[in-house]
Amino acid sequence: MTTTALLTGAAGKVGKYVIGALSRRGVQVVATDIVSKGIPDDIRFEACDLTDAAAVRRVVSLVKPELVVHCAAVVAPIAYAEPELAEAVNLGGMRHLIDATKTHVPDAFFVFVSSCAAFGPCAPGDPLRHATDPCWPDDNYGLQMLTAESWLRYSGLRQCSLRLGAVMDIDNLMPEHPSYRPFIFMVSLDQPEHGVDVRDAARAIASAAVQQPDGHLLLIAGDDSWRVTARQLRGEVFSALGVSMPPDKAFRPGTDPLVKDGWFYECWMDVTHSEQLLGFQRTSRHSFMEELRKRHRLQRLALFPLRPLVSRTLAAASPYTGRGAIAPGATIWNDVFRVYDLPTEVARTRSSQPAPPSPF
Numbered sequence: 001m002t003t004t005a006l007l008t009g010a011a012g013k014v015g016k017y018v019i020g021a022l023s024r025r026g027v028q029v030v031a032t033d034i035v036s037k038g039i040p041d042d043i044r045f046e047a048c049d050l051t052d053a054a055a056v057r058r059v060v061s062l063v064k065p066e067l068v069v070h071c072a073a074v075v076a077p078i079a080y081a082e083p084e085l086a087e088a089v090n091l092g093g094m095r096h097l098i099d100a101t102k103t104h105v106p107d108a109f110f111v112f113v114s115s116c117a118a119f120g121p122c123a124p125g126d127p128l129r130h131a132t133d134p135c136w137p138d139d140n141y142g143l144q145m146l147t148a149e150s151w152l153r154y155s156g157l158r159q160c161s162l163r164l165g166a167v168m169d170i171d172n173l174m175p176e177h178p179s180y181r182p183f184i185f186m187v188s189l190d191q192p193e194h195g196v197d198v199r200d201a202a203r204a205i206a207s208a209a210v211q212q213p214d215g216h217l218l219l220i221a222g223d224d225s226w227r228v229t230a231r232q233l234r235g236e237v238f239s240a241l242g243v244s245m246p247p248d249k250a251f252r253p254g255t256d257p258l259v260k261d262g263w264f265y266e267c268w269m270d271v272t273h274s275e276q277l278l279g280f281q282r283t284s285r286h287s288f289m290e291e292l293r294k295r296h297r298l299q300r301l302a303l304f305p306l307r308p309l310v311s312r313t314l315a316a317a318s319p320y321t322g323r324g325a326i327a328p329g330a331t332i333w334n335d336v337f338r339v340y341d342l343p344t345e346v347a348r349t350r351s352s353q354p355a356p357p358s359p360f
């Protein structure tokens with residue numbers, strides 16, 4: 001009998017690739033999202049806004065999946081610029097999906113695609129992260145990922161969560177949302193980053209869906225070659241695209257490498273166990289960059305004389321230089337709430353909901 005998976009966020013950067021990875025494993029995919037762009041015509045699509053509890057119940061009861069693969073999210077930095085939407089999707093959507101699964105398909109296996117954001121900030125001096133490490137997210141997105149993981153863990157459903165590192169898609173290096181433009185400067189160039197090719201991430205997700213490692217929290221990132229600094233990863237990507245890196249002063253400077261405050265959540269993770277279990281790593285950083293360079297050979301040649309101009313145009317989006325520049329705050333979150341102009345309550349509590357009344 002064919003297994004059916006309900007895949008949320010199927011039109012997203014990761015979800016798009018999960019369709020193929022699941023299909024190749026013989027799983028019948030029913031794709032759902034609020035948009036259908038890029039979903040192959042031969043894949044059944046059911047539009048569903050996860051913030052609408054009734055719509056989620058309807059789609060789950062209609063499809064009756066054996067697998068729920070949850071890739072939909074409002075990711076950072078969009079989650080910073082649109083905190084209410086992020087909360088509605090990342091927490092509300094998760095709640096609706098868990099409730100509908102428990103009601104209509106309580107035996108289904110639920111795979112939640114989470115993020116290393118759940119760990120919280122990571123300084124260059126920190127050791128490799130393990131799935132059992134304590135978490136202290138200091139932004140709304142990381143808190144939402146951690147909360148959603150724990151709701152699922154205690155839901156009574158058979159489940160696993162996958163915390164992904166920095167997902168790299170050759171076809172979609174920087175999403176269109178305007179929040180990304182200042183954000184690329186808000187992470188210090190000394191930040192540890194653990195990349196993973198999106199095709200490998202999708203393989204891990206599909207493999208987890210098929211193997212059903214109940215109760216596991218798995219860390220998903222590339223092989224050792226992908227453990228680099230932001231400076232190296234961005235430098236290689238910029239160079240492959242034929243663009244000069246903007247000057248260092250455009251980026252948030254690094255702070256004490258032994259103190260987490262001031263750093264982003266990207267981190268180096270111990271992925272040995274996940275790789276043994278799921279066997280997903282195929283693409284080294286070198287082969288990714290090679291492919292990227294090949295893909296952009298003509299663009300590189302065309303841009304060569306324009307490199308200084310392009311670099312200056314990019315740097316103009318930096319919040320730390322030019323007119324209206326801000327001084328870097330003690331934490332990235334301090335900068336986030338100034339750059340995206342967040343209401344004070346959100347900045348203070350990382351939540352767009354009013355705080356519950358004090359029990360005292």
Ligand SMILES: NC(=O)c1ccc[n+]([C@@H]2O[C@H](COP(=O)([O-])OP(=O)(O)OC[C@H]3O[C@@H](n4cnc5c(N)ncnc54)[C@H](O)[C@@H]3O)[C@@H](O)[C@H]2O)c1
Nearest residue numbers: 009011012013014033034049050072073113115164166167
């Ligand atoms: N991209 C990364 O670098 C990265 C890194 C770590 C973890 N992740 C995780 O991977 C998962 C997928 O991320 P992505 O990069 O594909 O994000 P994405 O933004 O490309 O895709 C998210 C999808 O969710 C859909 N969505 C948003 N709101 C919705 C709603 N109300 N109802 C239904 N669908 C809705 C969007 O339309 C989109 O297609 C997320 O859970 C994210 O936390 C991604």
